[in-house]
Amino acid sequence: MDHCILKAKLVDINTGGNLVVFLNSEDAQKYNIEDSDRLMMSWKKAGGVVVEVHLSEDFIPQGKIGLSSEIQDKLHIKNGEEIKLRVIDVPESVRAIARQLNGVDLDYQQIESIIKDIVNYRLDDVMVAFYLAGAFWDGADYDKIYNITKAMVETGHVFEFKGEVVDKHSTGGLSGNRITPLIVSIVASLGIKFPKTSSRAVTSPAGTADTMEVLMPVTFDNKGIKEIVDQAGACIVWGAKDIAPSDDRIIKVAHQLPTEPTNKMITSIMAKKVAMDANYLVIDVPVNSTAKVKTLDQAREIKSVFEYLGKRFGIKVKVLPYESKDPVGQGIGPALEARDVLRVIQRKKDRPLDLEEKAVFFSGQLLELVGRAESGEGTELAQKQLDSGAAEEKLREIIKVQGGDPKIDSEEIKIGQEVYEVKAEKDGHVKLINDSHLDWLARILGAPSIKEAGLYLYKGAGDEVKKGEVLFALYANNKRRLKATRDSLDDNPIYYVS
């Protein structure tokens, strides 16, 4: 075929991943198209996305082209609109991907052509895989990582805030660890801009966005985010979709492998920070065997890449690696973690002190980095903001501006009604907490999509425990879920008492 023109028919199928269209088998034969062919699709308003073809004998009538839900959402094509399909000219980005695989260094324009074509779906998932393989596994040099990050920023929306803009990020690997809302509240309470975008959970029981959604809406467009930050001096929102937009597709492909190259992770993080206009940045790097960063050597390498990128982008960066695998805080799951956050900020007696301590430490680091505190005095200032109620006031302001209930109390947060407590079978000390079992149990309970589901850890590693004392509790919103999780307890122990 040279090209063919068909009429759009919207169909109720979500394909995710590649953009998929559905054709009638007769049309396909007429135009020499086969199932899973990649073709260039254009239409009145705009032109040029790559689509993958599925065929059907009856589902789609001749002369029509079925468009999946994503295509309708992303491209705003109407029923009956004329759609043109044609053979794909090999785009420059594909040539660049092949060149890179052959070991040729790409210049910025070539890298940008790849990232741009990932964003606008001119490259499919297979091409994203070839791109990633060539970009990150062949010992990427620093300059290349800078160019990739820059291209990821410039193919999306870039915010412009005035003055000092701070940000923090964790490479992940500890359960709980919901320090972000606390750090934002503490630091922003001193008038420092803190436009925080957070992610939802991918494999963990809750991301910061999942947790904060218990307290307030977190989904806003770029304009909304700008307005919130202009008003409250800070926000805690779900990662704006136009911020380094290539990352969504890249993550989807990269996560099919059991490990991701650290440089790939760094570009993802840094691109979002640059696009958020941060000029001070603290990176929390927990190091343990189940985290993304597994050794201190790897952490040191990461540190030096972040510092290099910081210099190139004009961002003061502080990277803080440390070995730990203990959960931080006591709640696991969106609602239970949100309750921990409020308990700390409200200075409740039963607040998790490890969470507070860590949040204060990182806030102090940021304050020192910005120059609001002398070296060694940041922690004290951060603690003061928390103790004085200034941080609480700031969090309630953010909740209000984002449309939540600013008066909410930690104990009003709804948690699962179905509870099961696991008790110690003997006296002793809590020995080890298995993070991945913890995560798995929380997922069976329904977290993160069921906000109220999760676990509450009464005991931490090293704590003394007496026979019959509660070690931890499961929370679910129905009996079936609770039972399924109880049945999984034996295979997924999280504490050992000895």
Next chain:
Amino acid sequence: MDHCILKAKLVDINTGGNLVVFLNSEDAQKYNIEDSDRLMMSWKKAGGVVVEVHLSEDFIPQGKIGLSSEIQDKLHIKNGEEIKLRVIDVPESVRAIARQLNGVDLDYQQIESIIKDIVNYRLDDVMVAFYLAGAFWDGADYDKIYNITKAMVETGHVFEFKGEVVDKHSTGGLSGNRITPLIVSIVASLGIKFPKTSSRAVTSPAGTADTMEVLMPVTFDNKGIKEIVDQAGACIVWGAKDIAPSDDRIIKVAHQLPTEPTNKMITSIMAKKVAMDANYLVIDVPVNSTAKVKTLDQAREIKSVFEYLGKRFGIKVKVLPYESKDPVGQGIGPALEARDVLRVIQRKKDRPLDLEEKAVFFSGQLLELVGRAESGEGTELAQKQLDSGAAEEKLREIIKVQGGDPKIDSEEIKIGQEVYEVKAEKDGHVKLINDSHLDWLARILGAPSIKEAGLYLYKGAGDEVKKGEVLFALYANNKRRLKATRDSLDDNPIYYVS
């Protein structure tokens, strides 16, 4: 989700590529499944293929799982059968792919786990891309190429023929060049076994399988192929689907890049030859800028890899690289190429002598390799078989055994009724033939799916031509196709006369 059980509902959609299933959105939410998630699907009879999920609100009712046509074909699942979906444990093959990307050398078992999981759809196209990137672009060593080839052979059907078994292959890059049926006929006429599997065109106007299908059926299962070879001593069939079956999926992914690594190409070729039980092999390597092999240096590297693999597999290999870009034979397109073949074998006056000469040369090389002719005397023996009619007799025997008309005459072959002759506009010499324009024009005319479509070249490069003489003719089966091609002539010149 841990797992869920749904009832099979067969749906009329062909997805190609990955195996796709369709779920109701409510079910998906209930089980925490998202569109484009990869899950492990198992059912009564067997267990374990990786499927990609598409979601729908109405297309699929709750409790059902829609299975695309490929899944029905490949897995023989019945309507209403119970289907279990569960989270994928990361298979060993995925770990091996990641390890390979990290520069670790894989052992044979690991390579085999990858190839096996490609064959049985436990790895999707993205994983195939990651595998290819790690396997072939990092300067693969010979031993690794051997292991990959071996795994490709052993994950499929392996034929066992007795005695001397010969084969030939072309890496491609010349238009026409339909020497294979002639070589098979000549060599097999001396009682040497020649079980030839051929491919269909991917980007060219005809593959050997497309061309021979004009004369006889070419699609057979393994048992059928064995019977044909046992009876006729040779066959010319479309590449048996169980022969190195990973290659189909690998080619689909690799062909999305503009160039393929030569080692990837060599494994594809060699795996099929080993599986066909060949013990003598001649490789035709045309070298030119539009062919797969672009330089003599590259050809020399290929030669040495083939010779290495030949030693490991116990196959005597002769690789023959030469620079050329001129079409061989005069017909382009299945029917016109089949006519060329018959004209040569029938010793017709207007037979293309360049095609004959090349076929005789390669036949001679094979005969010398097998030891049926002294060095330097193979060509003469091959020519004798052609001149004596022995080769014709053998071809007609093969046509008969494969179910075609053994009495067919070259001039009975049906070619396109719509003809347009392109004439020289001045006296001079034919200067250059642009292969890719030639291919493109043949594709617009409808080749290879329309057998009768194509071009016939009256003049070759270097020939003298007088104003008004016919240079070449276009053949189509309808006026619309012919007109579209005529309209493309100016943009796609194939001869220059000067």
